[in-house]
Amino acid sequence: MLEAAEVTKNYGEVRALNGFSLTVDAGEIVGLVGHNGAGKSTFVEIVSGLIRPDAGTVTIGGRDPARARSDVGVCPQHISLYRPVTVREHLRLFGGLAGLRRAALRQEIDRLVTALRLGEFCDRPVGVLSGGQQRRAQAAVALIHRPVLLLMDEPTAGADPETRQALLEVIRDRAGEGAAVVYTTHYLPELTELDATLAVARAGRVIARGTSAELLDKLPGEVRVTFADEKEVCVSTDDPTGTLVDLLARADRPVTAVDVRKPSLDDLYRSLAVDDD
Numbered sequence: 001m002l003e004a005a006e007v008t009k010n011y012g013e014v015r016a017l018n019g020f021s022l023t024v025d026a027g028e029i030v031g032l033v034g035h036n037g038a039g040k041s042t043f044v045e046i047v048s049g050l051i052r053p054d055a056g057t058v059t060i061g062g063r064d065p066a067r068a069r070s071d072v073g074v075c076p077q078h079i080s081l082y083r084p085v086t087v088r089e090h091l092r093l094f095g096g097l098a099g100l101r102r103a104a105l106r107q108e109i110d111r112l113v114t115a116l117r118l119g120e121f122c123d124r125p126v127g128v129l130s131g132g133q134q135r136r137a138q139a140a141v142a143l144i145h146r147p148v149l150l151l152m153d154e155p156t157a158g159a160d161p162e163t164r165q166a167l168l169e170v171i172r173d174r175a176g177e178g179a180a181v182v183y184t185t186h187y188l189p190e191l192t193e194l195d196a197t198l199a200v201a202r203a204g205r206v207i208a209r210g211t212s213a214e215l216l217d218k219l220p221g222e223v224r225v226t227f228a229d230e231k232e233v234c235v236s237t238d239d240p241t242g243t244l245v246d247l248l249a250r251a252d253r254p255v256t257a258v259d260v261r262k263p264s265l266d267d268l269y270r271s272l273a274v275d276d277d
């Protein structure tokens with residue numbers, strides 16, 4: 001659905017993207033992670049058709065982003081809604097612009113009002129809503145025309161657990177119906193909940209891609225043995241079981257505790273996304 005190859009984008013001296021490549025299939029959720037400034041939002045803006053790359057290619061269902069806008073739903077990192085306009089009016093406006101007719105538009109609005117729990121504030125201007133309510137409204141605007149590619153740029157930033165849960169459920173449902181999803185976040189447990197594959201960005205390119213299991217498999221685990229005198233031995237190892245057996249066999253004092261820690265998504269993030277400088 002989305003194919004990006006060797007995309008480069010410079011802002012003056014700053015190289016925001018430096019050979020960024022990513023493929024996302026229909027029905028796939030890709031968790032795009034990476035430290036601040038890695039290039040995630042710049043990539044999302046290029047795929048949205050908002051800015052053009054300096055080099056490289058991006059296609060959405062085989063088309064240029066500028067020609068595929070109606071296929072794409074964008075939830076930008078910063079709220080970009082009209083403050084005096086109500087949530088329902090936003091949904092009518094953007095649904096109408098995307099070509100939804102009356103009955104279909106009403107049905108789609110009703111679905112989103114229920115799924116994202118917008119009912120209580122749907123007829124209030126965006127400007128008077130709380131941050132979490134605005135987040136839900138922004139997501140609804142991204143989803144109203146049932147896009148086949150969803151670009152969600154930190155959609156749950158600052159959201160409370162209920163808002164987060166509602167957003168994740170809707171995104172999972174849309175992927176289940178065949179939408180391709182690019183989901184950027186700094187909150188990695190969300191990616192497990194979404195059953196997302198991962199793309200790790202660093203310095204303007206994707207440096208690791210795969211399921212979390214595949215990426216975690218390449219990381220060492222940690223074995224910790226505590227002795228009766230409260231001294232500890234902690235070893236980073238590719239073979240935790242073998243290492244533990246070895247440490248216990250060589251122990252010259254009573255052992256009071258052992259702990260084998262498998263690598264976590266946080267370890268993965270730390271190992272792959274640290275800046276070079």
Ligand SMILES: Nc1ncnc2c1ncn2[C@@H]1O[C@H](COP(=O)(O)OP(=O)(O)OP(=O)(O)O)[C@@H](O)[C@H]1O
Nearest residue numbers: 011014015016034035036037038039040041042043
């Ligand atoms: N409009 C712009 N003008 C100049 N520099 C920019 C602009 N947009 C982004 N950059 C720079 O490009 C680089 C990549 O920024 P980008 O916002 O894409 O990163 P990000 O991975 O989304 O970061 P974050 O996690 O903080 O949202 C950064 O060095 C940033 O300062």
